[in-house]
Amino acid sequence: MRFLVPAALGLASLAGPLIVLYMLRSKRRPERVPSTMLWQEIGEPVSSAVPWRPLKLTWLLVLQLVVLALFVLSLARPFIAEATVLGPHTVFVIDTSGSMAMAGRFEQAQAAALDLAEDVSEANLASVVEAGPHPSVRIAFSSDPEAVAEAIRSLRPGGGAEDLSTALRLARGLAAPDRETSVVIFSDGGAAPLPEEPVVGATHLVFDDHASNLAISGFDAEPSTEGTIRVFVQVENHGADRRTVEVAIDIDGLPAGSTEITVDGLSAAQRVLPVPATPGSVVTARLVGADDALALDDRADLVVGGGADRGVAVVGAGSPFLTALLQSTPGVSIADADEADLLIVDGGPLPEIDRPTWLIRTETTPEGIDLVGLERNLAVTFARPGDPVLDGVDLSETVVAEAQHTETLTWLPLVSSGETPLVLLGEVNGHRVVYTTFDLTHSNLPVQVAFPILGANLLQWLGGGDAVSVSTEPAGTPIALLTPVGHRARVTLPSGDTQDVAPDAATFFDTDEPGVYRIDYVDAEGDVTSSDVAVRRFVPSESSGPSREIVGAPAPGASADEGFLVREWSPWIVAAALALMALEWWVGHQRPRFRRREVTA
Amino acid sequence: MLLDPRLRAQLERLALGVRGRVTAQWAGRHSSTRLGESLDFADYRPYQPGDDYRRIDHNLRARLGIVMVRQFEAEQELPLDIVVDLSGSMEMHDKATSARTLAAMVAYMGLASGDRVRLWAVPGDGVRTEIQGPAGRHLAAWPLLESWLESRPAGGGASLRPLGRRLAASGGAVVLVSDLLVEEWRGVLDGLAPTAGGLVLHVLSRQELYPPLAGDLDLVDSETGTRLAVSMSEEAVRNYQKAVEDFALEASRRSRRAGLDYLLVEAGPDAAERALEGLARREVVR
Structure with a gap:
């Protein structure tokens, strides 16, 4: 046993004064009795004038000495070193x-x-x-x-x-x-x-x-030629024994069929099953009765994609670049302005915003953006980091001949050149709006590889991409949030728990749990204005353990x-000292109770 | 009221047993040291001129040819002297009250039996060591005796020895109600030895029997004011209790040697009842 504060052991000298106190005579309390005659016969009256008396070892003194020793020991902080x-x-x-x-x-x-x-x-x-x-x-x-x-x-x-x-x-x-x-x-x-x-x-x-493990290592859905949906299921056996397992298919939580798959040891087996799912349906494959060592990979989810294309109309001057963009973007078709789900307004007057709209340098700016002048010869100096709209977009070589110099407090500058925003995201009349402050033809953007990607991402953000486009990635992959201005995202996890995301967060990281994530965008009143779905799957390589x-x-x-842990004894010693103090108090303050001998007749 | 009616009714049926013969002035119910006119045959003696002819035993004269007269026991009253110790030591722990009650109990029993009861109290008035109280032979005197007992104050130092010597020659019985906490207690008991025996009612309080004391104390004697330093350890209390036990045993032994019955009574509200029960168990009262 070693001590952290060995000098504290010197306090043990306090035992000396304590013992001296016990050797001092206490001031006697006068007590009137009928007669002292019988007391004179007990053999031990004390009537000496000397203030000292021989030390008599009593339980009280012993207890007090032990308590003092324990406190001194605790102050010295004894410890033992344990390997750790x-x-x-x-x-x-x-x-x-x-x-x-x-x-x-x-x-x-x-x-x-x-x-x-x-x-x-x-x-x-x-x-x-x-x-x-x-x-x-x-x-x-x-x-x-x-x-x-x-x-x-x-x-x-x-x-x-x-x-x-x-x-x-x-x-x-x-x-x-x-x-x-x-x-x-x-x-x-x-x-x-x-x-x-x-x-x-x-x-x-x-x-x-x-231990032996069966896992759903592959799960996908494709539209069949008959117009139905077929799902592809692959079950992998990470054990040495041949196993037969039932695979149950659920659609939106309701049973939709099942099949048995037999898988040889250390191999995989596949099945293709037609299911009555529609775009947007959540399809789940489950291993029933797998009874294996890893339960997380016994289930896989997907959301059926596809669906009708979104109609996009170009209003205003238009350009071949925009036409090419719409033709190359999947899930998008060119439509009349009256029927279009999404508008692209290329110059000209600002129309009434009644649907998601991409405004390209209109004559007047939309509500919330103040036009303060024009800027020329601009290079991109800022692209909002981490924003999913800029995912895969490289604007480092982009230059703009002329752009509107605008100021805004409510729109989100996505791309800027110094103090001049080039692309802004916002919302008008409850609809998402992109505002580009420069004419595309007055920049080299349309001839760069970034243009079709940025255009597709903007159309995706505006809601003009696939009707059902679901991010399906390995578990742990962040989910990109497309939070409209003035909204916040609320994510429902596969477990059913919900998490509110900070308004300025562009991504949601807590995606380790495999399953379907539902992202609701909530406005200031608490109403859900739009929702997204994302799927995170168990990483197949983890199934083998x-x-x-x-x-x-x-x-x-x-x-x-x-590698050694200093384990102090002081708390235990203090506890023991306190317990002994309680005992000492009891011994010191209890009234003596002696056995009585009946001597009366 | 020292005695409640229920106890008084009980006492009227009891009498204090007397061991020896009494020497008194008036006839009574107790055997006298003299011969008298009772129906109990005592002895013969030769006829002397002047003897009552009716006492000549003619059967004895016819059988033995000598003239003898029959002698009979004399029955006299019992002089019963009751001494109450009301010293300073009796003042504490309500012992004086118990002593008055015990004295009243014996006095009432004596009056009911026709004994000549006489009360004494110590300490005296400064001139004498004792105070003589009223006397009586019938229950009619009870109010006077009770009043006197109730009015006697307790306190001061007492000496029992002079009164003990005086009562030893009284020819009757003596009842001493005291805690015997005087240095001369052995001499008092040894010198008492009354003609007709008597009784020592040794009154000690519960606090004296089982002292509830602890710590270092300066014990102050209630009568003398002397101080005694005592460390009230468990051993000290144990030794004290042994001393009390020895004190009671020796007092009992010396009382019997003096022809007195002895009873240790713990002071308290029901001291008289407990004492009466103890006396009856010893057949001191019948």
Whole structure:
């Protein structure tokens, strides 16, 4: 046993005054009695004038000495050093990929992490990094064991693949200059070695329990020549034994049929089934009675796409570039202005906005945009980062000969040149509107590869793309939000929970859970004005439950004490001292109760 | 009222047992040290001139040829002296009240039996060591005796020895109601030895029997004012209780040696009832 504050042991000298107090005679309390005659016969009257008396060891004195000893001991802060993976600062990197859902791996990892979290203290800080498809720091530099445990308990395995490299970069980013930082990886290790192996200063706790698993590794829908929808299902057997399993198909939550598939060991089998689904229907494939080690991959969802094209009309001057854009954009057809679902107004007067409209340098600007002048010879200097409308659009070579110089407080500048917005997104009369402040023909944009992509994205945003166009990606892939101005997005997760997204967020990241995500755009009054659907699927490579040991390496210059936990005894000693104090109070203040001997006749 | 009517009714049916013969002036119900006119045959003696012819035993003269006269027991009243200790030590813990009640109990019983009851109280008035109270032979005197007992104050230092010596020669019975907490208590009991025996009612309070004391104390004697430093440990209290026990045992032994019955009575509201029960169990009262 060692002491953190050994000097406090000097306080043990207080036992001296305590003992002296016991040797001093107390001032006697006068007590009138009928007669002192019998008291003179008891053999121990005390009538000395000396203020001292011989020390008599009493229970009270012993208890008080023990209590004093315990308090002195607690102030000296005794401790023992226990071997642990915790260091002065430990980053818990916890794998939440789909493979961790196999055979209780995640539960074991979570339990191990919670076990370690109990020892978190001021001397042993901890941070938690979630190593899912999008690694994130859940808690940093915490000395609160309960807060760390809560962060660990909030983690769930998703359907995506882990990004351990990014997670380790995040963990290294948490390194503090004044504390040695170690990394503990709670993971199955994934399938392939990490680029940074051996990982310096990291310890890998491997959780690689494995069991037989059946997974839906492929699920898609295509329109058939008969005008119906056919779904394609692929079931993969990651076990060695041949298995037969029933695949049930649901449409919008209602049973729509089932089929049995027999799959040989370590192979896959496919089926194509006609289903009575329509564009926009949510089709779900489920393995019934699979009874395997990984439940997350026993289900897959899709939303049937297709449907009628959206009609788009060009009003105003128009140009061959716009015509070519409409002809090349899938799900879009050129229509008359009266019947069109979407308008493109190329110059001329500003029409009444009664549907989604793309305005290209009209004579007057729409409500909310103030025209203050003209600017010439402009280059693109700003493109709103992360905006899905600009996804895949490179405007770095785009120049504009002349553009309106506008000012706005309510529209969202998507592309700008200095203080001059070039493309703005907004809303008029409840309809989405794109306003381009320059004539397309007065720029080199139409001849750049960015134009058809930007045009398609703008038409998509305006609602002029496919009638049903659903983002279907691996779990963990963010969902692009097309939040209209003045709206906010509310996402309903596959679990049924809802999350409100910040009004300025362009993407929704919490997509680790495989299934269908419904995104509702809510206006200021709380009314849902439009909705999108996205599907996130279990990553097939996780179904096999790959595992391996990540090679670690000791950190250079690690101190000799690293790997030992300072476990203090002081709280227990203080508790014992308080208990003894209560006992001492009881002994000291109880009225003496002696056995009475009846001497009366 | 020292005695409630129910207790008085009970006492009227009881009498204090007397061991020896009495020497008194008036006839009564107790055997006298003299010979008298009762129906109980006592002895023969030779006829002397002047003897009553009716006492000559003619059967004895015919059988033995000598003239003897029959002698009979004399029955006299019992002089019953009741001494109540009302000293300072009796003032505490309500012992004086219990002592008055116990004295009243014995007095009432004596009056009901036709005994000549005489009350005494210590301490005295400064001139004498004791105060003599009223006397009586019949229950008619009870109000006077009760009033006197009730009016006697308690307090001050007492000496029992002079009165004890005086009563030893009274020829009757003596009842002493006291806590005996005086240095001379052994001499008092040894010197009492009345002709007709008597009774010691030893009154101690519950606080004296089982002292509820703790800590370092300066005990102050209620009569003398002397102080005694005592550390009231468990052992000290245990030793004190042993001393009390020894005190009671020795008082009992010395009382019997002096021809007195002894009863230790714990002071309290029902002291008389408990004492009467104890006396009846010992057949001191019948």
